[in-house]
Amino acid sequence: MRNPEKTRQRLIEVTAQAMAQYGEAGVRVDRIAAESGVNKRMIYHYFGDKNGVCTTVLALQISALAPMLNEAQLTLLRTRLASSLPNGVELVNEQVSEPSPSAQTGRRPGVIVLRALLDAQPYIPPFDESSADWLALTTRLCQLAFVDHSSASPPVKKTPSKQRFSLSPVLQAVDA
Numbered sequence: 001m002r003n004p005e006k007t008r009q010r011l012i013e014v015t016a017q018a019m020a021q022y023g024e025a026g027v028r029v030d031r032i033a034a035e036s037g038v039n040k041r042m043i044y045h046y047f048g049d050k051n052g053v054c055t056t057v058l059a060l061q062i063s064a065l066a067p068m069l070n071e072a073q074l075t076l077l078r079t080r081l082a083s084s085l086p087n088g089v090e091l092v093n094e095q096v097s098e099p100s101p102s103a104q105t106g107r108r109p110g111v112i113v114l115r116a117l118l119d120a121q122p123y124i125p126p127f128d129e130s131s132a133d134w135l136a137l138t139t140r141l142c143q144l145a146f147v148d149h150s151s152a153s154p155p156v157k158k159t160p161s162k163q164r165f166s167l168s169p170v171l172q173a174v175d176a
Helices: 004-022 029-036 040-047 050-068 071-082 101-105 107-120 129-146 168-175
Strands: none
Touching: 004 029, 004 040, 004 050, 004 107, 029 040, 040 050, 050 071, 050 107, 050 129, 071 107, 071 129, 107 129
C-alpha cells in the first residue's frame, strides 16, 4: 500500500543528504529518484521541480536550526535566504518524522544552510556594523556544521612521546 507522506519524507531525506554532500547545484532529480527508490515523476508531483524540493529541504533545515540560533541570527538568516527562495516561498515549520542523528545534532542542517547562505551571498560584505551579525551567524553555522557535539566527554589530547637526549657523550668529549 502506498503512503504519500512517507514517500514525500523519503524524498526530503535523500535530497537533504545530497544537498549536504553536493550543495543545491549538485542535486540531481535522477539521483534523488534512484537513491530514494521513488519514481522521478513523484518529485515533480510533490514539489513541482528540483527547486521546490530544495526549497522545502532548506526550510526544514532552518527550522531544525532555529532553537540553536538567537533571534538576531535567525532573522538575518531568513532575510539573506528569502531572496534566494523562488516566488517568495515562506520558510515552513514542518518536521521530517525520523531525522537522522546528524540532523538532530545540527551538523547536517548547519552544512546545508551554510552552503545555501554562501551560494546566495557569494561575497563577504564590507566590514561595518552589520558585519558583526554576519560574522556571528556564519561562525555559529560553522560551529554547528563542523564541531562534533555528540560526544559527552571532551576529546582526549594525545601528547607526543618525548625523546630523551643524553648529554653524557658531549660532556665526556669536552672533559677529554
